[in-house]
Amino acid sequence: MPDPEPATPPDLLYAESRQHLLTLARSLSTAQAETVVPMCPDWTVQDVVAHLTGLNADVASGRTDNLGSDESTNRQVSDRRGKSLGEICDEWEGHAEEMSSQMQARPKLAVGLTADLIVHIHDVQHALGIEIDRESHATLLAAHRYVPHMQDRVQEKLGLGISVLLTDGTEWPASGDVAATLRTTPYDFLRSVTGRRSRRQVETLDWSGDVAVIIDNAWTTYGPLQEDDVSA
Numbered sequence: 001m002p003d004p005e006p007a008t009p010p011d012l013l014y015a016e017s018r019q020h021l022l023t024l025a026r027s028l029s030t031a032q033a034e035t036v037v038p039m040c041p042d043w044t045v046q047d048v049v050a051h052l053t054g055l056n057a058d059v060a061s062g063r064t065d066n067l068g069s070d071e072s073t074n075r076q077v078s079d080r081r082g083k084s085l086g087e088i089c090d091e092w093e094g095h096a097e098e099m100s101s102q103m104q105a106r107p108k109l110a111v112g113l114t115a116d117l118i119v120h121i122h123d124v125q126h127a128l129g130i131e132i133d134r135e136s137h138a139t140l141l142a143a144h145r146y147v148p149h150m151q152d153r154v155q156e157k158l159g160l161g162i163s164v165l166l167t168d169g170t171e172w173p174a175s176g177d178v179a180a181t182l183r184t185t186p187y188d189f190l191r192s193v194t195g196r197r198s199r200r201q202v203e204t205l206d207w208s209g210d211v212a213v214i215i216d217n218a219w220t221t222y223g224p225l226q227e228d229d230v231s232a
Helices: 010-026 045-061 070-077 084-094 096-105 107-128 137-158 186-193 197-205 213-219
Strands: 159-165 178-185 206-209
Touching: 010 045, 010 096, 010 107, 010 159, 045 070, 045 084, 045 107, 045 206, 084 096, 084 197, 084 213, 096 206, 107 137, 137 159, 137 186, 137 213, 159 186, 178 186, 197 213
Parallel strands: 159 178
Antiparallel strands: 178 206
């Protein structure tokens, strides 16, 4: 099985990705900042940045109970309502030194936060209609993180094995008998497994085997698949 971490340390990938989104966020007009992000229902671009900032604030302060839950995520956004996007960006940057130390000490945390960050960067790029960075090292890291999680979920819920072959040359064999095989790009896998695609789009990926039961019962990480096809 491949090493889930790329050659660049995950804490550095996080810092690079954060800077990329901060630069974009600081360049946006008020109207762009208020653009609704279709993959994050009821959130604007500014709300996405608020969530990411809130994650850093919670980790830096040791407030990690229920991190990732709907309750904590909604709080991260609501706590920053009334602030400007520039103020939120300043807060996010203010946590950089502490987050670097935390991530170096806790590589799994760095991988998880980087995966979350790159998924939301793609969400924002899609919402604003700008070019999506589909082949970044952070995208590869996130896809490599989610493949074994998905395989474990399918095995635990359904008792089925699924093999994954990504176009970056990595192969993730199933444990036990193979019920299905998926061949796809890291980007398409990541968008699909995090609920950013419709059921039809997931079903039309390059599969072998009967995958309906997997897609319907054990595929997604975050909530149901989209009802309508999306381009991102």
